[in-house]
Amino acid sequence: MKDINPFILGRYENEKYFCDRENEIDRLRSSLKNQRHLTIISPRRLGKTGLILHFSNIIKKEKNIHIFYIDLMHTQNLEQFIKTFAKSIIGKFDSKVTQLISSFSKIVKSLRPSITIDPMTGKPTIDINLQADYSAETSLEEIFTYLKTHKKKTIIAFDEFQQINNYPEKGTEALLRSQIQQITNTTFFYSGSRQHMLTSMFGDYQRPFYQSTDFLNLGKIDRETYKKFIREKFEDGKRSIDTIALELILDLTEEHTWYVQFLCNKLYGTNSKKIDNQLVIETLLNILKEQEFIFYNYRNLITAYQFDLLKAIALEGLVKMPTSKDFIHKHRLSAASTIKTNLDSLVKKEMIFANEEGYKVYDVFFSQWLKRL
Numbered sequence: 001m002k003d004i005n006p007f008i009l010g011r012y013e014n015e016k017y018f019c020d021r022e023n024e025i026d027r028l029r030s031s032l033k034n035q036r037h038l039t040i041i042s043p044r045r046l047g048k049t050g051l052i053l054h055f056s057n058i059i060k061k062e063k064n065i066h067i068f069y070i071d072l073m074h075t076q077n078l079e080q081f082i083k084t085f086a087k088s089i090i091g092k093f094d095s096k097v098t099q100l101i102s103s104f105s106k107i108v109k110s111l112r113p114s115i116t117i118d119p120m121t122g123k124p125t126i127d128i129n130l131q132a133d134y135s136a137e138t139s140l141e142e143i144f145t146y147l148k149t150h151k152k153k154t155i156i157a158f159d160e161f162q163q164i165n166n167y168p169e170k171g172t173e174a175l176l177r178s179q180i181q182q183i184t185n186t187t188f189f190y191s192g193s194r195q196h197m198l199t200s201m202f203g204d205y206q207r208p209f210y211q212s213t214d215f216l217n218l219g220k221i222d223r224e225t226y227k228k229f230i231r232e233k234f235e236d237g238k239r240s241i242d243t244i245a246l247e248l249i250l251d252l253t254e255e256h257t258w259y260v261q262f263l264c265n266k267l268y269g270t271n272s273k274k275i276d277n278q279l280v281i282e283t284l285l286n287i288l289k290e291q292e293f294i295f296y297n298y299r300n301l302i303t304a305y306q307f308d309l310l311k312a313i314a315l316e317g318l319v320k321m322p323t324s325k326d327f328i329h330k331h332r333l334s335a336a337s338t339i340k341t342n343l344d345s346l347v348k349k350e351m352i353f354a355n356e357e358g359y360k361v362y363d364v365f366f367s368q369w370l371k372r373l
Contacts, residue, residue: 006233007265009258012053019229020221021051027216028055032065032155032187037180039202040191042218043353044362045258048191051218052157059155067155078136078169083128086111086143089156090128111139137175144179147186157189162197173201177208188213194350220255230264234275237268241275248280252368259364263287288369295369298351306342309333310351313361314370320358 008017028051031038040048049071056067070088075081111128147154164172180188190213192198202209227246234241249267253259266283267275288295299307312331313319319327322343323336333339343359346352353362361367 003237005265005268006236007261007268009261009265012050012057015054015057017233018050018054020225021047021054024051024216024218025055025058027214028189031189031214032059032153035184035187037188037213038190038216039198039213040189040216040218041195041198043195043256044193044350045256046218046220047257048193048218049159050257052159052189052191056155056157065153065155066150067157069157069159071159072163073160075163075167077167078172078175079130079134081164081167081172082111082136082139082143086128086139089143089147111142136169140175140179144183148183151185154186155189156186158191160192161190162192162194162201165197165201174208177212180212196347221257223250223255226250226255226260230260233264234268239268239273239275242277245275245277245280248277252280252284254364256364262365284368287365288372291365292369295366298366302346302349302351303342305334305338306346309339309342310346310361311370311373313352313359314367317367318358318360322359 006017012018028038030036040051042048052069056069059065059067068088070085072081072084075084111130111134147156164176180186190198190202201207202211202213202215204210227243227250230246230249231241249260249263253263263280263284266287267279270279270283272279302310308331309322312327312333313322315331316327321327323339327333328336328339343352343354347354347359350362351366352359361370
């Protein structure tokens with residue numbers, strides 16, 4: 001049997017390669033059962049998308065529930081949103097291509113689905129074309145009407161939902177909110193990688209989505225649970241890993257899901273039968289060397305002072321009071337007012353993450369690289 005690297009990167013495989021999140025799955029189930037919309041908030045690369053796809057995999061086994069995962073990352077305007085939304089749901093209620101075209105077209109008259117053949121795979125795919133009298137408001141209303149015609153419970157999971165803030169069309173939030181308010185058989189999950197934007201969308205009383213959902217703050221996976229998962233995956237591949245090496249992996253990656261997976265993937269790929277401290281350090285240094293050109297590019301995107309501030313925060317790990325005299329003096333930084341301006345700029349560029357605990361460098365590997373300069 002082929003030796004498969006169990007530390008999957010960039011996609012969801014199945015429950016065998018998914019670690020924990022049982023409490024979070026219970027929260028998603030509760031939202032579905034009680035018809036409460038839910039907003040999932042967490043830093044980037046902590047596993048929001050994986051959680052949704054894992055829940056989707058579980059739900060698909062239940063015959064009376066439909067779930068649609070819709071990634072809005074690459075949508076640039078309302079027209080692209082509507083096309084992406086329509087393509088994601090069409091055909092999921094009906095088993096035959098002719099049935100889905102017929103049932104969709106009877107209700108959604110402003111959009112015209114068509115079947116094309118993918119030249120790479122040879123498989124049929126569905127495309128959405130706009131009618132001449134296309135109207136965004138009408139099309140959304142028709143799509144939601146199409147959803148209402150199906151009696152089964154439905155989940156719509158919008159990933160990178162904050163992207164709608166970047167659309168040139170004004171009033172997109174209000175337009176969507178008005179339609180979502182009128183549908184009763186569908187639960188909506190919202191998630192995204194820009195926390196401050198999502199928090200504003202759902203927490204600002206002047207915004208259309210204000211207090212329209214519950215919140216799930218996705219934290220890190222329990223350390224002991226993660227250690228057990230990592231050890232089992234290495235042992236399943238006939239590799240041993242000692243406890244000190246396990247602790248070091250989680251320390252170096254700050255228990256941040258994507259970085260844990262990446263480092264473990266690299267360690268597994270060495271084909272070493274014994275994973276120890278020395279191999280962990282060597283592998284991390286190789287990763288930093290491989291990504292060094294990216295880190296130098298980060299450096300070129302910011303000012304020299306902002307880079308010094310990044311280094312200072314990386315050395316501290318977590319900074320509660322970056323404008324304090326002690327922090328400024330220790331790292332030979334300038335005035336507190338200058339720090340505040342540069343902090344805001346680095347947070348906006350998502351190079352620094354800020355929460356109630358303090359400030360830290362967003363990219364864990366970049367942080368490790370900065371410490372070693």
